[in-house]
Amino acid sequence: MQRYIARRLLLMIPTLLGVTFVVFLMVRAVPGDVIDQILGDFGAGDAATKEALRKEYSLDGNLAAQYVRWLGDVVRFDFGNSIISDRNVLGELKNYLPVTLELSLLAIFFSLLIALPVGIISAIRQDTPIDYFCRSFAISLLAVPGFWVALMLITLAGRYFTWGVPPKSYIAFTDDPIGNLRMLAVPAMILGAGLSGGVMRFTRSTMLEVLRQDYVRTAWSKGLSERVIITRHVMRNALIPVVTVVGLQLPILVGGTVIIESVYSIPGMGRFYVSAVNAQDYPVVQAINVLVALVVIFANLGVDLVYSILDPRIRYS
Amino acid sequence: MSSSSESVVLEQYALRREIPFHERARVGLWRFITKKPLGAFGGLIVIIFLLMAVAPVMFYTQDPEPSPPRILERLQGPSAEHWMGTDQQGRDVYSRIVYGARTSIVIGFLVVVVSATFASLIGTTSGYFGGWFDMAAQRVVDVGIALPGLIFIILAVSSLKERFPPDFIAEPLGLTPASRVVFLIAVSLGILVSLGSSRIIRGAAIAAKQNMYVEAARVVGASDGRIIARHIFPNVFAVVLVSASIQIGGAILTESALAFLGYGVQPPTPSWGRMLNEAREQLTRHPHLAIFPGAAIFLAVYSFNMLGDALRDVLDPRLRGSR
Numbered sequence: 001m002q003r004y005i006a007r008r009l010l011l012m013i014p015t016l017l018g019v020t021f022v023v024f025l026m027v028r029a030v031p032g033d034v035i036d037q038i039l040g041d042f043g044a045g046d047a048a049t050k051e052a053l054r055k056e057y058s059l060d061g062n063l064a065a066q067y068v069r070w071l072g073d074v075v076r077f078d079f080g081n082s083i084i085s086d087r088n089v090l091g092e093l094k095n096y097l098p099v100t101l102e103l104s105l106l107a108i109f110f111s112l113l114i115a116l117p118v119g120i121i122s123a124i125r126q127d128t129p130i131d132y133f134c135r136s137f138a139i140s141l142l143a144v145p146g147f148w149v150a151l152m153l154i155t156l157a158g159r160y161f162t163w164g165v166p167p168k169s170y171i172a173f174t175d176d177p178i179g180n181l182r183m184l185a186v187p188a189m190i191l192g193a194g195l196s197g198g199v200m201r202f203t204r205s206t207m208l209e210v211l212r213q214d215y216v217r218t219a220w221s222k223g224l225s226e227r228v229i230i231t232r233h234v235m236r237n238a239l240i241p242v243v244t245v246v247g248l249q250l251p252i253l254v255g256g257t258v259i260i261e262s263v264y265s266i267p268g269m270g271r272f273y274v275s276a277v278n279a280q281d282y283p284v285v286q287a288i289n290v291l292v293a294l295v296v297i298f299a300n301l302g303v304d305l306v307y308s309i310l311d312p313r314i315r316y317s
Numbered sequence: 318m319s320s321s322s323e324s325v326v327l328e329q330y331a332l333r334r335e336i337p338f339h340e341r342a343r344v345g346l347w348r349f350i351t352k353k354p355l356g357a358f359g360g361l362i363v364i365i366f367l368l369m370a371v372a373p374v375m376f377y378t379q380d381p382e383p384s385p386p387r388i389l390e391r392l393q394g395p396s397a398e399h400w401m402g403t404d405q406q407g408r409d410v411y412s413r414i415v416y417g418a419r420t421s422i423v424i425g426f427l428v429v430v431v432s433a434t435f436a437s438l439i440g441t442t443s444g445y446f447g448g449w450f451d452m453a454a455q456r457v458v459d460v461g462i463a464l465p466g467l468i469f470i471i472l473a474v475s476s477l478k479e480r481f482p483p484d485f486i487a488e489p490l491g492l493t494p495a496s497r498v499v500f501l502i503a504v505s506l507g508i509l510v511s512l513g514s515s516r517i518i519r520g521a522a523i524a525a526k527q528n529m530y531v532e533a534a535r536v537v538g539a540s541d542g543r544i545i546a547r548h549i550f551p552n553v554f555a556v557v558l559v560s561a562s563i564q565i566g567g568a569i570l571t572e573s574a575l576a577f578l579g580y581g582v583q584p585p586t587p588s589w590g591r592m593l594n595e596a597r598e599q600l601t602r603h604p605h606l607a608i609f610p611g612a613a614i615f616l617a618v619y620s621f622n623m624l625g626d627a628l629r630d631v632l633d634p635r636l637r638g639s640r
């Protein structure tokens with residue numbers, strides 16, 4: 001097990017190098033000079049100003065040198081300063097990250113709340129009308145564009161209901177926990193519904209697999225009630241892999257927060273990212289891409305490890 | 318379970334021997350429709366969207382891009398003349414949705430072509446050769462899996478918009494700036510999703526490699542290329558097709574999300590996602606501007622997913638019900 005973890009951690013090094021390299025190149029693929037773009041907002045600058053700015057944002061020297069220098073900073077978790085606000089990128093992110101994290105956790109909670117019961121019912125009533133209905137429901141959830149639902153809900157909420165209307169300004173959890181949760185509930189539900197389609201289908205298939213096991217047949221022939229068999233014998237084993245699928249959906253979730261935050265004007269990382277891309281605030285863009293990739297890589301490792309802890313049959317070597 | 322699928326196989330075997338192709342296709346299609354009604358329904362809607370993409374003129378009730386714009390008819394609700402109303406420039410929403418089908422379908426299919434090609438190439442070679450080649454290829458795949466989907470695509474599209482494809486390719490292909498963005502979104506999205514599905518194909522290729530006939534082919538001196546093309550690829554083809562059919566829906570959804578956020582295709586190329594974005598300001602008074610384009614996205618993605626799901630059940634029963 002330890003050797004396995006060590007191997008996985010070693011394999012992360014080339015992955016991280018690759019990710020940072022791709023992100024680095026992509027940011028610099030913008031045609032034209034970033035410095036000119038920054039200066040464009042202040043009117044033209046002379047050559048000396050340009051050179052000074054270039055130094056300040058580590059844009060001097062050739063690409064390879066820039067990359068190595070930047071990588072050195074990244075390893076020390078220094079992502080430089082935002083071009084727009086001139087504040088440290090990580091310091092800025094500290095304001096936005098908790099919001100996105102809260103939204104994501106709520107979304108995962110809602111997705112499981114929808115997905116688990118529906119997936120389980122769909123499996124134990126396989127090939128009945130209930131099953132067909134649940135499966136079409138899951139596919140519909142995968143197909144609904146979240147931003148469309150959000151737009152429609154905002155419109156309808158404004159017309160007919162009193163809830164779900166995005167407030168004029170963001171309510172921080174520390175100021176008013178109830179108000180904060182009420183505000184995030186609807187966007188989190190939309191995000192969660194989008195995720196739940198996949199989880200539901202996965203739950204159904206693992207349930208079906210376990211339902212066909214010999215020990216389940218034994219349980220039936222012992223005359224146990226269906227409730228006991230499903231909850232004690234089937235669900236315990238079937239829900240283990242479901243834990244992992246939640247971890248693997250992280251990239252989808254992050255993408256979803258970008259969209260939903262911009263619709264609901266939630267000051268999270270996603271909205272910060274969109275405004276940074278628009279402003280060509282490249283230190284921020286780089287930092288968010290690399291950090292999210294890092295989270296995804298560690299989540300994938302975490303999923304594999306949790307999996308082996310929960311299911312003793314799986315042993316990595 | 319097994320006996321019924323065996324009889325189907327035997328039946329198909331018999332069909333292949335004696336009955337001409339068009340007859341077999343008819344029987345196969347009929348069986349698909351009766352066994353997988355939802356998948357067939359999805360297929361029907363897909364065909365309608367395909368027709369819209371190929372021959373939009375068949376569906377137009379109005380000019381989607383009238384010049385001069387009919388400002389006097391702007392922001393009307395649905396009526397007999399304008400089935401889905403008109404937008405802020407007086408354009409017919411229904412005809413614009415028909416017009417936008419081409420963008421969604423083209424992106425969906427391009428993504429799948431790029432992704433299936435890349436994924437098959439990487440997956441089969443990586444699984445077949447193994448060793449250091451596999452090790453290196455899988456590290457590249459790791460990078461692709463770690464890159465944060467939508468976030469990275471936004472970066473790629475906004476950075477490469479004016480560079481991609483370079484002029485010496487764009488000019489001879491006759492790509493306008495608008496179609497370049499379509500091309501860019503499709504290629505970057507295609508490459509990104511291909512890396513994920515290449516891993517599944519690699520798994521299937523490793524399994525296919527264990528077959529005795531692969532060993533036998535090697536003994537009689539078949540080249541690696543021939544073995545991959547003739548013995549490995551046919552085994553993984555079902556996996557390729559199934560993951561492709563599921564990816565079309567995802568690609569359409571991603572394109573509309575990009576357009577909605579303002580990073581997608583630019584005017585004059587029509588896009589359902591951008592229609593939703595443009596509707597945002599008029600939404601409270603004119604919800605029809607958002608209802609119909611959103612419903613179009615949903616219907617397209619839903620139909621492709623339904624069809625893909627049914628295809629998966631038919632082509633690759635092992636994957637049934639998984640994502």
